[in-house]
Amino acid sequence: MIAASEHIYFAAPPLPYYLESGVTNHERGDQHPSRKQLGVFDLLIVEHGCLFIGEDERNWQLTDGQTLLLLPDRYHYSVKPSEEKTRFYWVHFQAVGEWQQTELDHSGINQEEHYNRFLTSPYSLHLQKAWTLPYPEQAFRLMRTLNKAGGERQSSAFWTQQQTFEELLRMMDLRQNDSYTSPIVTLAEKAEAYIKNNYRFEISSKTMAEALNFHYNYITRCMKQVYGMTPIDYLSKYRLEQAKLMLLKTEWPIVEIAQYVGFENVPYFSNCFTQQIGLPPTKFRKQYTT
Structure with a gap:
């Protein structure tokens, strides 16, 4: 079950920037590697199948069109091996500016005093930690573009990847969609x-x-x-x-x-x-x- 209470905010500018991406295909019995203190954000997007993934004391069961944003300073691990063929995309990115993960109250507003700076700074990118994408095919298309650019010359790949990644962030930014915004x-x-x-x-x-x-x-x-x-x-x-x-x-x-x-x-x-x-x-x- 995807919890809707945890959100991650990035003060912008500067926007998070793309590092690398790829696609992973799991057969039955394969599992995600365990890593700690990776130092980068790891965005997972499941195209089909089911991925069992954990972070510290939390764990998720991600199915078709669902995403999870793993934090750079946490322990990530496989909860259990895949039970079916599973295909998921991943993106590693970094953030120079401030960021924080927080829980919202019933009104959709965090009550911590320091939260205000993220909304006025002068913009905050607002991502849900675990989410069911409203338009998953659009995200899959962007991921294919990101991965394909990896085979191009660096001078052209850089701009293609950064622009595509920003388009992905815009699509996932909850502040762009009134139905997800407080x-x-x-x-x-x-x-x-x-x-x-x-x-x-x-x-x-x-x-x-x-x-x-x-x-x-x-x-x-x-x-x-x-x-x-x-x-x-x-x-x-x-x-x-x-x-x-x-x-x-x-x-x-x-x-x-x-x-x-x-x-x-x-x-x-x-x-x-x-x-x-x-x-x-x-x-x-x-x-x-x-």
Whole structure:
């Protein structure tokens, strides 16, 4: 039985990168080798048959179209030999950035304080540890492309494999599929998108509630849980980040920039900018000019 509570998060960028891949065919009685502290992530994708695999104190029985992501710092072993012909693909990859495995509560949100950095960093790749693929044939096709590229010249194989691997990650990223994403995360992301698309104009609790069809207090609670800030705080932060870009990319006066990013009161804009960035707008621009 595939447990749905364990998930693995990768802060991105940088994205995990491909190392090597292959396909294994088991006859009846064959089994997966036992390894410990392998140092790389090992993604298994079963095409047909049944693979009995364990990690530390856990074990799984993977059948057609199911996947398992084994961690680089754990002990992996065969639970028992294959009982039938079994074919599975494997991918070894590495992650330079932060990652963590965690369990979710009933709402789909991890309550640990340090979890927020994965959702705001500026993106987190969200993979389920053990999963039944919704479109297994697509994953098999990508795996065949990965393995075939291994026989090509390195200069061309590198780009084919990295791009194909990223396509595989995108297909498996639960945040790309609303049906697998927590409603809290989905609403927070919709609120974020609304703010980014409308930051130059007046945004009120009423306009946001009407646009998203949720009570503003609930929107606020979701954004605080996912991004660690209220919609108003996020709006102010985003406006100031856009102001930074305008100060660097244009010669517009401070007044015009303030109004362009949604601040009607210029002194208030300058005060907010100074508090968040650490310098007044004029000094911020001056440090990048000759």
